[in-house]
Amino acid sequence: MNLDLSLRTEIQKALSTLFNQSVEQLQLQPTNDEFEGSHTLVCFPLAKMSKKGPEETGKLIGEYLQANSGLVSKFNVVKGFLNLTISDSVWANVFTAIYTDESFNQLPSNGREMMVEYSSPNTNKPLHLGHLRNNFLGYSVAEIYKALGYTVHKVQIINDRGIHICKSMAAWQLFGNGETPQSTGLKGDKLVGKYYVEFDKYFKVQIAELEAKGLTKEEAEKQAPIMQGAVALLLKWEANDQATVELWKAMNGWVYAGFDATYKRMGVDFEKLYYESNTYLLGKEEVLKGVEGGVFYKKEDGSVWVDLTSDGLDQKVLLRSDGTSVYMTQDIGTAILRFRDFPKIEGQVYTVGNEQEYHFKVLFLILKKLRYAFAEKCYHLSYGMVDLPSGKMKSREGTVVDADDLMEEMVLEAEKQTRELGKIDEMTDADVKSLSEMVGLGALKFFLLKVDPKKRMMFDPNESIQLQGHTGPFIQYTHARIKAILRKASSINVNIDAADLKNISLLEPIEREIIFRINDYHNKLQEAAREYSPAVISNYAYELAKEYNQFYQAIPIFNESDPAKLKFRIAFSKVVADVLKGSMKLLGISVPEKM
RNA sequence: GGUCUCGUAGCUCAGCUGGAUAGAGCAACUGCCUUCUAAGCAGUAGGUCACUGGUUCGAAUCCAGUCGGGAUCACCA
Numbered sequence: 096m097n098l099d100l101s102l103r104t105e106i107q108k109a110l111s112t113l114f115n116q117s118v119e120q121l122q123l124q125p126t127n128d129e130f131e132g133s134h135t136l137v138c139f140p141l142a143k144m145s146k147k148g149p150e151e152t153g154k155l156i157g158e159y160l161q162a163n164s165g166l167v168s169k170f171n172v173v174k175g176f177l178n179l180t181i182s183d184s185v186w187a188n189v190f191t192a193i194y195t196d197e198s199f200n201q202l203p204s205n206g207r208e209m210m211v212e213y214s215s216p217n218t219n220k221p222l223h224l225g226h227l228r229n230n231f232l233g234y235s236v237a238e239i240y241k242a243l244g245y246t247v248h249k250v251q252i253i254n255d256r257g258i259h260i261c262k263s264m265a266a267w268q269l270f271g272n273g274e275t276p277q278s279t280g281l282k283g284d285k286l287v288g289k290y291y292v293e294f295d296k297y298f299k300v301q302i303a304e305l306e307a308k309g310l311t312k313e314e315a316e317k318q319a320p321i322m323q324g325a326v327a328l329l330l331k332w333e334a335n336d337q338a339t340v341e342l343w344k345a346m347n348g349w350v351y352a353g354f355d356a357t358y359k360r361m362g363v364d365f366e367k368l369y370y371e372s373n374t375y376l377l378g379k380e381e382v383l384k385g386v387e388g389g390v391f392y393k394k395e396d397g398s399v400w401v402d403l404t405s406d407g408l409d410q411k412v413l414l415r416s417d418g419t420s421v422y423m424t425q426d427i428g429t430a431i432l433r434f435r436d437f438p439k440i441e442g443q444v445y446t447v448g449n450e451q452e453y454h455f456k457v458l459f460l461i462l463k464k465l466r467y468a469f470a471e472k473c474y475h476l477s478y479g480m481v482d483l484p485s486g487k488m489k490s491r492e493g494t495v496v497d498a499d500d501l502m503e504e505m506v507l508e509a510e511k512q513t514r515e516l517g518k519i520d521e522m523t524d525a526d527v528k529s530l531s532e533m534v535g536l537g538a539l540k541f542f543l544l545k546v547d548p549k550k551r552m553m554f555d556p557n558e559s560i561q562l563q564g565h566t567g568p569f570i571q572y573t574h575a576r577i578k579a580i581l582r583k584a585s586s587i588n589v590n591i592d593a594a595d596l597k598n599i600s601l602l603e604p605i606e607r608e609i610i611f612r613i614n615d616y617h618n619k620l621q622e623a624a625r626e627y628s629p630a631v632i633s634n635y636a637y638e639l640a641k642e643y644n645q646f647y648q649a650i651p652i653f654n655e656s657d658p659a660k661l662k663f664r665i666a667f668s669k670v671v672a673d674v675l676k677g678s679m680k681l682l683g684i685s686v687p688e689k690m
Numbered sequence: 691g692g693u694c695u696c697g698u699a700g701c702u703c704a705g706c707u708g709g710a711u712a713g714a715g716c717a718a719c720u721g722c723c724u725u726c727u728a729a730g731c732a733g734u735a736g737g738u739c740a741c742u743g744g745u746u747c748g749a750a751u752c753c754a755g756u757c758g759g760g761a762u763c764a765c766c767a
Contacts, residue, residue: 116715120707127710137709139747149747175747217767254767297700371767385740398719406694408763415765422767452694453762479696480760487760516729534729546703549695553702558716563729565703572729580726634704637714648722648731668726689730 098166098181098189098614099123102134106162109156110377114145121266125611131171132178133611135168139175149175160346173237181607183600187663189608191596194666199616200677203245204501208439211237211476213446214251214363218350219263219282219291222357222414223480224554225448228543231683232478234363235544235629238681243624248366248437250431255347257371261328263287264342265321267296276349282350282356282499292490293624295489297321298660332417360502362536362683367436369429375420379430381465382413382420390464399459426458427465442472444627449477449549476627479551481543496556506535508560509568518690530687534568537684541567544632544682565637573640573647574686577672580652584665591666599663605646606667629682643671 099450103121112116122137126273138153140236145152150172151307153173157177168182193199204466216226237247267290269276272358276283300323316322316364330341359363382399385391390403391413401666434444445455455475510531513519519527538560545565546552562568602610616635652668655661676686 121711129711135710137707142747174710226738257767259767341698370728383745412765416764425767449695449712449742450761454692454767482760496702505693512729542702550703551696555702558701561716563716565761566729568729569715572727578727578728583726585703616762630704637704641714645732647726648728651725653726690727 098185100182100388102164102166102179105160105580106136106156107168108163109159110141110144113155113159114142126178127345130176130178131169131174132180132484133607134179134181136177136179137175138172139414140551143270145226147374153177160462162480175344182596183602183607186610187597187599187606189614190663190667190670193595193613194485194596194670195317195593200673200680201242202244202617204246206436207244208246208248208443209240209438209442210248210250210440211235211240211444212250212252212445214358214365215447215633215665216354217259218255218284219259219287220251221282221288221355224496224501227361227501227539228478228499228552229446229448230358230361230363230482231540231543232476234628234683235632235681236444236446236476236627239620239623239629239632242632242677242681243620246439248440248504249364249367250433251366252366252369252371252426253351256332256370256375256425258325258329260343260347261325261332261666262298263291264328264339264346265324266297267346268291268342269297269321269324276352282353284353284357285499286353287346287350291325294321294325308531313365316667320679331379348471355473357498357502360536362685369432371425371429372590374432375430376428378424378426378431379414379420381427381484382424384455388465396686399663401457401464403457403460408457409461413461423458426454427461430458430462430469430473431467434467435665440469440476444474444476446478448475449479451475474627476548478548481554482491482550484553484555496554502536502539505539505560506531509535509538509562510582512562513690530690533685533687534562534571534690535688537567537571537679539567540682540684541570541633544629545631545637548628557569558608564571565684569687570636570640570679571684571686572690573643574672575680575688575690576647576674577643577668578676578688580665580668581672583653589662589665595659595662596666599659603646603650605642605649606664608666609639609642609646609671610644613670617672623681632681635683636675639671639678640675642667 106121107117120142123139124135124137125133126135136148136153136156138156142149145155147155153172153175157167157172157179160167160179161170164186166180166181169180171178184199211233214230215227217221234249237249269320270293271281271290279286282287298319300317301319301321302312305318310318310493328339332343386393386399391399393399394416396416398412398416400408400410402409407497408532411423412421414420425603428445434440447455450675452475459470459473462473483494483496485494499661511525513531515526522530530638577630619631619635623629650664652661652664655664679686
């Protein structure tokens with residue numbers, strides 16, 4: 096049964112009976128802790144209609160509901176707030192329905208499809224803290240939609256083309272001495288990243304030298320030999336020069352292997368990868384078609400532009416005067432290709448930092464101008480930067496927090512604390528390892544996901560590694576605790592029959608609160624999906640775990656002498672564990688049986 | 691400068707489709723392990739919700755302005 100809906104229906108009945116009127120929007124909200132009840136009807140807006148003052152209105156509605164609804168056992172009115180107490184038998188029914196609902200955590204398929212893009216790193220630098228936020232967000236949003244019954248396609252675009260790749264290639268040719276991941280023992284992405292940094296270093300030196308000879312900065316940047324080397328490589332690559340393409344393939348291969356290892360540890364995956372090198376030509380084609388169709392226009396120098404001034408934006412270049420494509424061209428091609436590959440998807444979510452908001456605004460407008468209906472269903476899941484106490488991460492200043500290093504550090508910290516708490520005594524080394532992995536990554540993921548994605552957030556390497564309080568491990572711990580109870584219950588052969596549960600009465604207030612919260616889970620799922628915000632889920636899971644811990648501490652389950660109550664509390668604990676596990680799964684976090 | 695965005699406890703964050711005395715965690719201080727796991731629980735202390743004005747029964751929440759932070763405004767991606 097849907098308690099919320101039933102209650103609203105009953106209130107509407109009350110209004111039509113008492114005042115012969117109906118109201119479109121009822122303000123029903125959770126009751127504040129200091130008052131008795133679980134649901135509160137705000138009566139101020141109803142006063143005009145009832146012509147009776149909020150307090151009197153609340154009282155009349157309360158009396159009606161108590162007498163006629165079968166839901167409300169008690170009520171009180173404070174100022175204009177009608178606080179309703181739902182009767183225990185109703186709670187028992189609500190709980191039993193959830194307990195017996197096998198698709199509570201995973202709703203049945205709704206036949207709808209969507210696509211989520213995330214990660215999409217440059218292939219010349221290793222993944223860092225910002226990518227972690229990106230990946231965890233994108234993965235989680237995909238999981239949230241899946242739980243609602245959607246089929247979700249997780250994809251990423253690989254920017255494997257362009258001058259930036261050629262920079263690493265140029266530097267490797269100059270200084271690499273044939274180094275490979277195998278020969279150095281470095282992860283492939285780290286090795287290529289090293290040469291990208293190397294490039295930058297020599298580039299700067301050469302610019303300085305040329306500037307000292309009297310060249311302007313722009314001239315120096317163009318004429319620096321190492322940059323000319325990179326440009327030469329780009330031209331050769333575009334001309335399909337065999338040796339260049341071989342090197343490009345080899346170095347990209349190293350990077351992908353390195354990224355794969357990182358993704359694996361992060362626990363994220365992709366159904367399909369799109370390569371810029373495969374989509375930019377389609378984009379170009381579309382742009383040229385757009386010129387013919389009059390959507391875009393060509394300047395005298397041959398460059399192609401779109402004029403968005405009538406939409407409040409600027410003009411934007413889509414093809415350079417030499418006919419080569421830009422970032423936007425590639426994204427147009429990719430979007431179209433994806434809808435060709437997956438014609439049933441109704442929308443595409445792009446998980447990309449908020450510094451690209453303008454880009455996506457333009458992209459979606461262009462797609463609309465090209466008359467692609469799916470443009471309406473594209474959404475830029477824009478997230479804020481992760482700042483360090485020293486400010487923004489800057490690769491040039493060496494303040495980048497490397498993703499691999501950070502994950503390793505978190506896992507080591509988890510292991511250290513597990514040891515300090517004396518929990519490893521009866522664990523095998525393999526157990527300790529897998530638990531540390533779970534806890535360390537759980538802490539990291541939760542930390543990055545509990546903040547509203549849109550907001551920029553602070554990461555302090557010295558303080559963020561916390562395993563107590565408002566953290567992932569707190570929830571994991573709560574789950575493990577419940578599992579201990581369930582093990583004990585099964586060891587003493589407590590069998591639960593759903594029919595027993597309906598007859599339970601005299602619930603503790605904390606038990607009602609928790610059922611209320613569990614009952615709210617699907618609302619939160621919807622909200623998280625609507626807002627594209629895993630933070631909604633993480634905060635929900637935290638609140639639920641917190642409430643359960645209160646219950647756990649206050650009520651020793653196995654001291655209960657009434658067998659019906661004992662059964663109820665075990666079933667109740669099981670449901671909490673399942674919902675915790677399910678909601679953590681949406682965040683990409685596993686929960687342990689013991690910790 | 692234009693556009694967008696953020697400003698809540700010492701710190702990190704919730705709350706924002708207007709509702710009751712603004713909530714957590716961390717840090718500080720006090721208690722609680724012979725009972726299901728103390729990575730926990732209970733409590734104390736900590737606030738001019740940046741500022742000013744407006745809208746109304748009611749504003750942290752909506753609107754306008756001011757101040758402060760950030761992003762963006764490339765034939766880079």
